[in-house]
Amino acid sequence: MKIIEDLHIHTRVSKDCKEDPEKYVVAAIRKGIDYLGFSDHLDLDPVDKDFGYYNFDTAYNDYILLNKKYGDKINFLFGVEVTYQSELEESIKEHIENKPYDYIIGSVHRLQGHTVAGVRGKEFFKGKKEETAYRMYFEELYRMVDTDFFQIVGHFDVIKRFGVEFYGKFNAEKYRDIIELILRKMVKKGIVLEINSSGFRQPPKEMYPSKEILSMYASFGGREIIIGSDAHTIEQFGKGLRKAINIAKEIYDFDIVTFIKREKLNLGKLSSLKPATDEIQNNFELTLEK
Ligand SMILES: [Zn+2]
Numbered sequence: 021m022k023i024i025e026d027l028h029i030h031t032r033v034s035k036d037c038k039e040d041p042e043k044y045v046v047a048a049i050r051k052g053i054d055y056l057g058f059s060d061h062l063d064l065d066p067v068d069k070d071f072g073y074y075n076f077d078t079a080y081n082d083y084i085l086l087n088k089k090y091g092d093k094i095n096f097l098f099g100v101e102v103t104y105q106s107e108l109e110e111s112i113k114e115h116i117e118n119k120p121y122d123y124i125i126g127s128v129h130r131l132q133g134h135t136v137a138g139v140r141g142k143e144f145f146k147g148k149k150e151e152t153a154y155r156m157y158f159e160e161l162y163r164m165v166d167t168d169f170f171q172i173v174g175h176f177d178v179i180k181r182f183g184v185e186f187y188g189k190f191n192a193e194k195y196r197d198i199i200e201l202i203l204r205k206m207v208k209k210g211i212v213l214e215i216n217s218s219g220f221r222q223p224p225k226e227m228y229p230s231k232e233i234l235s236m237y238a239s240f241g242g243r244e245i246i247i248g249s250d251a252h253t254i255e256q257f258g259k260g261l262r263k264a265i266n267i268a269k270e271i272y273d274f275d276i277v278t279f280i281k282r283e284k285l286n287l288g289k290l291s292s293l294k295p296a297t298d299e300i301q302n303n304f305e306l307t308l309e310k
């Protein structure tokens with residue numbers, strides 16, 4: 021099956037990534053990906069160790085230069101992944117307004133001054149009951165989709181990344197009430213759910229969001245998804261996407277969308293994804309997923 025897009029990619033503009041952006045573009049063209057988007061981290065909490073690392077000019081320059089060089093071979097997009105914190109809404113607004121982003125992914129990475137999704141993410145869970153930790157996350161996610169800042173919700177249930185190490189397998193049913201509120205609001209506002217394959221390579225060993233959440237999304241009228249591997253290295257690029265797409269397809273024949281200058285573009289249904297046309301695309305994950 022053809023991998024039509026990967027909109028969640030990190031480059032050396034993100035603090036937790038050293039990858040040369042050009043490598044992704046070259047690999048994406050080789051693999052026949054139609055839409056490739058960079059989405060580096062923008063972190064705005066002054067007490068966050070990653071604060072101040074993102075440089076808009078560097079990110080945009082990389083994009084412009086690579087688009088000039090390869091733009092006739094691939095649809096290349098300029099996105100950003102913003103760490104949402106409800107107390108920082110003013111600052112977030114200021115940083116994304118009037119910027120030429122094609123799309124903005126909103127992600128909850130931090131709670132109570134702790135990172136909950138990054139490499140140092142375990143501290144937050146210590147001494148907390150499962151219910152307390154997970155509810156705190158989903159309540160923040162609700163506040164996030166209540167703003168008008170974002171086109172996409174990144175890794176919807178990433179709180180399970182380290183949560184599973186403290187509380188065992190994540191059970192979305194326990195939080196159905198708040199998850200339903202978030203998903204319904206997304207559907208109403210046209211905010212798109214991301215199918216993020218990074219969870220396969222992290223402790224949960226399942227994608228973000230879980231099948232249960234994806235089913236809820238469909239049952240509340242959610243029809244649109246975007247696809248991202250959340251790669252922080254070229255080796256992770258595209259990893260797990262085919263598996264994620266196959267799982268999603270069993271739940272509902274979702275529409276894959278993308279964004280150009282924050283305008284939504286429908287790329288077709290999951291079932292319309294054509295079989296891979298060449299050997300390289302066929303071996304997409306075989307070559308990358310070693
Ligand atoms: Zn993230």
Ligand SMILES: [Zn+2]
Pocket residue numbers: 028030101250
């Ligand atoms: Zn990311």
